[in-house]
Amino acid sequence: MTGPVSDTVDALVVGIDGVIGRALAARLAAGGTAVTGTSRRVGAPRAGVIPLDLAEPPDRWVLPARIGTAWLLAGVTAQAACRTDPTSTGRINVTHTVALAQRLAAAGAFVVFASTNLVLDGSRPRQPADSPLRPLGAYGAQKAAAEEGLRTLADAAAVVRLSKVLAPDFVLIRRWVEDLRAGRPVTPFSDLMLAPTSLDFAVEALVRVGRARRGGVYQVSAADELSYADLAHGVARRMAVDPGLVRPTTSVASGIVLDALPRHATMDASRLEQDLSLPPPPPEAALDACLTPDERQPGGGKDG
Ligand SMILES: NC(=O)c1ccc[n+]([C@@H]2O[C@H](COP(=O)([O-])OP(=O)(O)OC[C@H]3O[C@@H](n4cnc5c(N)ncnc54)[C@H](OP(=O)(O)O)[C@@H]3O)[C@@H](O)[C@H]2O)c1
Numbered sequence: 678m679t680g681p682v683s684d685t686v687d688a689l690v691v692g693i694d695g696v697i698g699r700a701l702a703a704r705l706a707a708g709g710t711a712v713t714g715t716s717r718r719v720g721a722p723r724a725g726v727i728p729l730d731l732a733e734p735p736d737r738w739v740l741p742a743r744i745g746t747a748w749l750l751a752g753v754t755a756q757a758a759c760r761t762d763p764t765s766t767g768r769i770n771v772t773h774t775v776a777l778a779q780r781l782a783a784a785g786a787f788v789v790f791a792s793t794n795l796v797l798d799g800s801r802p803r804q805p806a807d808s809p810l811r812p813l814g815a816y817g818a819q820k821a822a823a824e825e826g827l828r829t830l831a832d833a834a835a836v837v838r839l840s841k842v843l844a845p846d847f848v849l850i851r852r853w854v855e856d857l858r859a860g861r862p863v864t865p866f867s868d869l870m871l872a873p874t875s876l877d878f879a880v881e882a883l884v885r886v887g888r889a890r891r892g893g894v895y896q897v898s899a900a901d902e903l904s905y906a907d908l909a910h911g912v913a914r915r916m917a918v919d920p921g922l923v924r925p926t927t928s929v930a931s932g933i934v935l936d937a938l939p940r941h942a943t944m945d946a947s948r949l950e951q952d953l954s955l956p957p958p959p960p961e962a963a964l965d966a967c968l969t970p971d972e973r974q975p976g977g978g979k980d981g
Contacts, residue, residue, distance in 0.1 A: 683713065686743070687710060694714075696876070700877070732769055744784045756815065759819055760936055789887045792836050795820065798813060806945060813937035814936030832893075835887075836893070838894060857918045858916065865905040865925055866925070867907075871960075872960060881955065895953075902960065
């Protein structure tokens with residue numbers, strides 16, 4: 678159980694226990710905004726958190742009567758789960774997500790929906806926001822379907838397509854750091870591309886889109902892309918460890934069938950730059966933000 682739902686909420690973070698939701702709520706609160714969050718983790722009452730499970734029928738949801746801005750960040754984010762259980766994940770990520778967005782908009786909210794570069798086919802770099810939706814995997818297909826559903830809200834909703842967001846606790850990088858520090862080799866994929874932004878950058882973009890209250894699609898992407906092998910080399914350089922410990926392989930050679938293996942990961946982020954003064958950062962900035970000062974060695978850290 679949680680406390681009673683306030684009638685009026687200025688900022689609602691749907692999915693406050695997720696990586697991005699937690700960081701967004703902290704950023705809004707630090708800027709003086711009163712934040713309410715939703716969580717499916719029901720237990721002891723938590724101030725400012727109301728229960729909401731997207732797997733439940735919408736008539737069970739209890740929402741504030743008036744909402745200023747709602748960031749819709751909750752959903753099943755594990756690509757394998759979307760592939761293996763498309764029915765229940767589709768209910769959460771598409772049908773109920775769109776139903777929730779409609780309820781939020783009916784309560785007066787401007788809705789900011791987090792989508793992904795995986796709604797696009799990655800056939801060329803810096804894919805424009807108005808490219809046809811051609812998702813490569815089940816997760817991307819669900820996000821694309823949700824985007825389509827949100828179009829009925831017109832200017833009451835903005836879609837923010839995020840490329841990979843590198844949070845400081847990103848498991849893969851943490852594991853590489855541990856292995857490289859211990860002198861163990863790492864085997865990153867050279868055929869999987871990403872155009873990463875830092876968690877702080879992605880959160881700033883979400884905040885500015887929420888403040889601007891203009892509908893349509895925004896794309897949040899690094900200016901250039903890297904492979905996971907490039908990323909691991911970047912980690913090794915910053916730690917000033919033997920670069921020979923990075924032994925790239927491919928997903929194909931490893932026998933791993935990925936849900937989506939787009940050729941390119943960058944998206945055209947010019948709307949974010951022009952309308953909201955956030956130019957796309959270099960991908961290395963996201964990596965820098967992931968390493969602690971004592972992981973970055975003096976003399977390490979020069980790219981290319
Ligand atoms: N991180 C990225 O690189 C990235 C890139 C592109 C797009 N995005 C999108 O950005 C959004 C936030 O991503 P994230 O990285 O913060 O994901 P995350 O850490 O996996 O957070 C997702 C949140 O959704 C909640 N959730 C899952 N199923 C739910 C349900 N049935 N009802 C209510 N809540 C449910 C989870 O709850 P629990 O905490 O209880 O598990 C979790 O808090 C997602 O929509 C994701 O698709 C993220």
